[in-house]
Amino acid sequence: MFENLIKTLQDPKKEYITLETTPRHDATFEPIVETIEELRLHEKVIGFSTTDNPLAKLKFNSIIAAYLLQRRFKKPVLATMSMRDRNKIALQSDLLGANDIDVRAILALTGDPAKISDQPNAKGVFEGDSTMLLDIIKCFNAGIDYAGHEFGIKPRTIYPFAVSNAFAKKPETLQKKFVKKLEHGALGIITQPVFDRENALELLELFEKAKSVTGKGKGQLILGIFPITRLKTAQFLSSHVPGIHVPKSWLDQLYEAHKKGEKEEKATGLALSREIFETVKEIHPKIHLMTANRFPLAKKLLEK
Numbered sequence: 001m002f003e004n005l006i007k008t009l010q011d012p013k014k015e016y017i018t019l020e021t022t023p024r025h026d027a028t029f030e031p032i033v034e035t036i037e038e039l040r041l042h043e044k045v046i047g048f049s050t051t052d053n054p055l056a057k058l059k060f061n062s063i064i065a066a067y068l069l070q071r072r073f074k075k076p077v078l079a080t081m082s083m084r085d086r087n088k089i090a091l092q093s094d095l096l097g098a099n100d101i102d103v104r105a106i107l108a109l110t111g112d113p114a115k116i117s118d119q120p121n122a123k124g125v126f127e128g129d130s131t132m133l134l135d136i137i138k139c140f141n142a143g144i145d146y147a148g149h150e151f152g153i154k155p156r157t158i159y160p161f162a163v164s165n166a167f168a169k170k171p172e173t174l175q176k177k178f179v180k181k182l183e184h185g186a187l188g189i190i191t192q193p194v195f196d197r198e199n200a201l202e203l204l205e206l207f208e209k210a211k212s213v214t215g216k217g218k219g220q221l222i223l224g225i226f227p228i229t230r231l232k233t234a235q236f237l238s239s240h241v242p243g244i245h246v247p248k249s250w251l252d253q254l255y256e257a258h259k260k261g262e263k264e265e266k267a268t269g270l271a272l273s274r275e276i277f278e279t280v281k282e283i284h285p286k287i288h289l290m291t292a293n294r295f296p297l298a299k300k301l302l303e304k
């Protein structure tokens with residue numbers, strides 16, 4: 001299962017599309033699993049991901065959610081693990097438990113600051129950034145823990161992934177981050193959403209330069225796609241979310257559509273989103289689709 005995921009990711013000719021899921025503030029993940037099955041989305045992607053308390057808001061556990069998706073659909077899931085919520089003891093303990101239930105694709109994330117949490121006086125751990133988790137995974141794959149102690153029963157292979165911004169005022173900043181994460185063993189680096197062809201091409205160029213610097217030929221870039229169907233979403237991302245660039249053309253078109261009504265606004269956003277999805281798929285068919293659990297929208301994009 002995981003071997004096929006990585007083999008597909010590393011084959012430049014093969015389509016690789018994963019779908020992000022965000023566990024809810026509920027004591028069960030089952031409604032999301034059922035929705036995916038009802039829409040038959042599992043037939044249209046190679047795998048999934050589960051987020052880990054995004055924006056420091058309390059959600060269902062990402063590792064257990066990954067296990068439930070894998071059990072139902074027999075497809076690999078990237079379970080996100082945040083440095084914000086765990087010290088190196090908890091990180092390794094969770095990795096061991098995940099390994100035993102065959103959750104072995106891990107998306108290493110530093111995590112959003114705890115100060116924006118919905119939990120009173122929550123404090124972030126942050127013993128290191130996401131590269132510490134990548135290093136821990138490297139140790140596990142060598143049969144030892146982060147302190148160098150050998151395991152009695154060695155973990156099965158873990159497949160590490162990382163994330164990256166999609167935009168920076170100084171592009172070399174992105175290249176340096178690519179280099180850092182490749183050097184720490186990331187097999188795939190998922191970007192924040194891209195919204196135009198030029199942004200995608202620039203990221204691919206920077207990534208190839210990073211690979212040439214590191215000599216790490218196996219790492220692959222996975223371009224994030226986030227469909228926008230409302231003007232306020234586009235404006236929020238453009239104004240408040242660093243690492244993302246929403247083109248002025250998107251804002252202008254959504255603004256004009258917004259004046260004509262909600263139906264026109266959604267249709268315009270869907271058309272723009274479908275266009276960038278198809279464009280990216282044509283130039284680099286390695287995509288991570290993020291819809292904030294708007295699964296009917298995901299289906300519209302994934303349908304040919």
